[in-house]
Amino acid sequence: MRRAGILPTLLLLAGFALLYLPIVALVVYSFNDGRLVSVWSGWSLRWYRALWDNRQMLDSAAVTLKAGFVSATLALVAGTLAAIVLARAGRFAGRSGFAGLVYLPLVMPEIVLGLSLLLLFVELDLDRGFATLVLGHAGFSAAFVAVVVHSRLVAVDRSIEEAAMDLGAPPLKTFLWITAPMIAPSMVAAWLLAFTLSLDDLVIASFVTGPGATTLPMRVYSQVRLGVTPEINAISTLFVAAVALVILTASLVNKGLIPGRSNGDSA
C-alpha cells in the first residue's frame, strides 16, 4: 500500500478548494441580510422571500424544468439508438460519417449549435417557443447520451446477447430483456446528464426559444448583466442544492454516474 504523501494531500486540498470556494462563498452570501454582496451584515432569508415573490423567475423555473424533462427523455431515446448503432450494427456504408454526426455536437461551441438550430427553425418556418427549445436541447444532449451509453454497451459481453438470441429471443426482446437491464445504470446517468445540460444551458436557449418560453438561465443572465444582486445568490444556491441532492442520491443508489472503474466500464 502506498502511503498518501504530504504533497498529494496538499494538492488535493488546494485543487478542491479552487473548485468549491466560489460556490461556498455564493451560498453563504445568499443568506446575507445586506444589499451589498461583499459586505456581511447578518443572516437573513430575505432574498429567498424576494425570490418567492418574483413571479417571472418562478414561471421561468417551471419552463426550464419542463423543457429539461421532455428534452432529456427525447435525447435518451435518440442517443441510445445512436449508441446501439455504433456499438452493435457492425460495418455499414457511411458508418464513419454517422459517428461524426453523433459526436459533432460534443466538439462544437454552444454558440454554433444555437445559431445553426435557430436558422434551421427559421428556414422551416417553425414558430420559436417551447417546442423549438425542447428540440434544440434534445439535439445536442443526445450526443452526450450516446457517449455515456456507448461506453457501457461496448463493455457488455456480446456473447450474453448472442446466448439470448441462440435461445430464441428476437432482437427487440433481446434488447429489452437482456441488454437494457445491463446498461440501465448508464441510461439513468445519461438521462440525468441530459437533464442538467438542459437546465444549465443559456446560449442555445437564447437562440432557439421564443416569447413565453424564457428559461431560468436567461433570466439569471439578464439580471447578472444588470449587476450582482443577492437574489441571484439565492436562486443559485437553490440550483446547487437541487443538483447536489440529485447527484448524491443517484450516486448512492447506483454507481453508474461515475465513469471509469466503479462502473465496471473498461472502455
Added chain:
Amino acid sequence: MTFLSLRNVAKSFGGVTAVDGVSLDIERGEIFALLGPSGCGKTTLLRLVAGFEQPDAGAIRLDGQDIAPLPPYRRPVNMMFQSYALFPHMTVAGNIAFGLKQDRLPAGEIGARVAEVLKLVRLEGLEARKPHQLSGGQRQRVALARALAKRPKLVLLDEPLAALDRKLREETQFELLAIHRRLSLTFVIVTHDQEEAMTLAQRMAVMDRGRVAQVGAPRDVYEHPASRFVAGFIGTANLFEGTVAGQDNGLVRVQSPAAGCAVAVRHAGTLSAGTAACVAVRPEKLRLGDAGCDNGFAATVEEVAFRGEATLCRARLATGHALTLSLPNRARAGGDAPRAGAAVRIGFAADDAVLLTS
C-alpha cells in the same frame, strides 16, 4: 553464508494478516522457492523484500545490511512481476534498458548489456517490438530479461511461469536453471506449483496462512513433511489418524480406527502412549502384496486410472477407509495393474512412512 535474512516479519492489511511472523535465511547463490496455496502471503513477502510494502514488525537484512529504510529504487533487488508489468509504450529493448539507464551507464555499455540478456533469454531480433506484439511466452522472457539486466544481487520472481502452457513451462524451467547457473545469482521464486518448486529450487519454504510451515530441500520436505498440512500440500499422502499405542526399537505403533489395526512407523523421538498422531504414506510407497512389509491390509480395488508413467489406483479397506496407490508401469503389456473389483493385499514398510503430530 546468509544473504537475505527475514526475522519475524509481519504485515497485515486492515484486518487481514497477510504475513505473520516469518523468519527465513536465504543463502547466497541459491534458488529458493516460496510455495503455498493461494492467498497465503507469498506475493506480500516478495513485495516486502522489494520495498513496495513496509513491514509492520520484524527486520529484513540483505548482505548484512538492514534495508528497511531504503525505498524500492535504492534496493539492489529486482523483481519479475506476476503480471510482468512491461512498459507498454516502450520497445523490448527500451524495457530492458530502462533499469540500466537509471544507473546512467554509457550508451554503448547499455547496448551491450541489452544484447547480452536478449541472447540469454533467446529473444534476439525482437528488440524493436512493443509488448503487445509479443506472445505470452515472449513477454514473460522480456520481463525476466528486464529483471536480470541490472545484474542485481537478488532476483525475485513472482509466479514467473504461471501464464505458460505445460510444455513451455517445463522448457523454461530448465532455461531458468541454466541462466541461474551462468550468472550465479540468488533467486527467490514464488510458485503455487509444487512440481515447479521441486524442479527449480535447492531449498523451499512451504507457507500456510502467513506462516512458514516448513523449510528444507525439496526431497526432505517431500519425504519428511513436518505437518499434515505440508504432507497434504506437497504431493498426495495417505493418512492414518490414531493414537500412539507403544514404542520399541525405533518403531512406533499407532492404533488407527481407519486402518482397523495398529500401524508401525519408524520414528526417532519418544512419544508417550495415548498421544494423538498420524501416519502418512505416499501413494508410490504403497505396494500391491504385503510380503516382507511391516504393515499389510486387505482391500478392494475401486478405480484404476492410467497416467502414463504410473497407474493410479484407489482401493478401499474393510473399515471403509480409502487409499491411493501409484503403481509404476514397468512393462508395456501393463500386467502390473489390478482390475477394478479385484481383492488385493496392500502393504508398506515402516521406513517408508512418517509420523506426524501436528
Added chain:
Amino acid sequence: MTGRARTVTILLAFAWLAALVLAPFLVVAKISLAEVVIGRPPFTALLEWGEGAMPPALRVNWGNYALLFGDALYLEAYLGSLRLAAIATAVALAIAVPLAHAMTRAPARWRPALLVLAILPFWTSSLIRVYAWIGILGADGPLNRILQWLGIIDAPLAILNTDIGIVSGLVYSYLPFALLPVYASLVRIDPALGEAAADLGCRPLKSFFRITLPLALPGILAAGLLVFIPAVGEFVVPDLMGGSDTLMIGKTLWTEFFTNRDWPLASAATVLLVLLLVSPVVVLERRLFLRGEGRA
C-alpha cells in the same frame, strides 16, 4: 444485430441526426451565402423563383466571407479566441494533471468520494459558476481583500475586465472537463508499472515523466480538446468577465446576430469557426473517440 431490426435502427438514428445535426449546418452554410435585407427572415433566398421562370436563378454572395477576411475586427476576434483558449487550456491541464494524479494516489476508499467531488461542479450551472467566480475576483471580493489584508498589495487588483480575468474564468469553468478524462486515463494505468520502474531504480518524479505521463497522453490530449473547443466559442465568460475591448469570436458572433441582426455575416463567421475547430478534431478523432469501435 442483423436483418430488418438493424436497418430500422440505423435509419431511425440517422433520421434524427440528419434533422438536428446535419440540417442546421447545411442551413448555416446556405445562409452564409445570402445577403442581409430588412425583413422576415432578414436575408435573401439562395434560389430566386422568378415570375414563372424555370429554372430558378442561383444567387450566391461571397461578400460575407470577403468581409470576414478583410475586417481586422473579425481576424482579431478569431486570433484572440484561439490565444485565450490556448492559454486557458494550458493552465487547466497544468492544474488537472497533478490534481488527477493526486486523486489516483489517494487511498482507495477515498477515491469514489473524490471522484464525486470532482464531478459535482460539472453538474452545476456554468452560468452560476462564472457568477460565483466574478464575486471572488471583484475589486471588493474576497481575493482582493485577503491580498490587501496580507499586505501583498495596496490597492485592489483589477482582474475582472482583463484577459487574465477571462482566462481565469475559462479555466474555472472548464476545469472539470479536463479533470475527468485525465483522471480516467491515469487510473487505468497499472500501478505495477510504477512499481516496476521503482524496482529498476527510477525515482518517483522521473517515473511520473517517463512512465505515467506518456501512458496518459491520449487522455490528456482529449482533455485539452474538451477545454479548448468550447473555450474558443465561449460567450458567457468574455461577456461577463471581459473588458469592452476584449475580442472573442463567441461574443462577436452574438453581437452580430442579436444586435446588428446581420444573419448572413454571422453565418459566415460560424462556418469559418466550425472549419477552424473541426480540422484538429478530424486529425485526432480516430485516436480519441473511435477507439475500439471498429471491431464490431
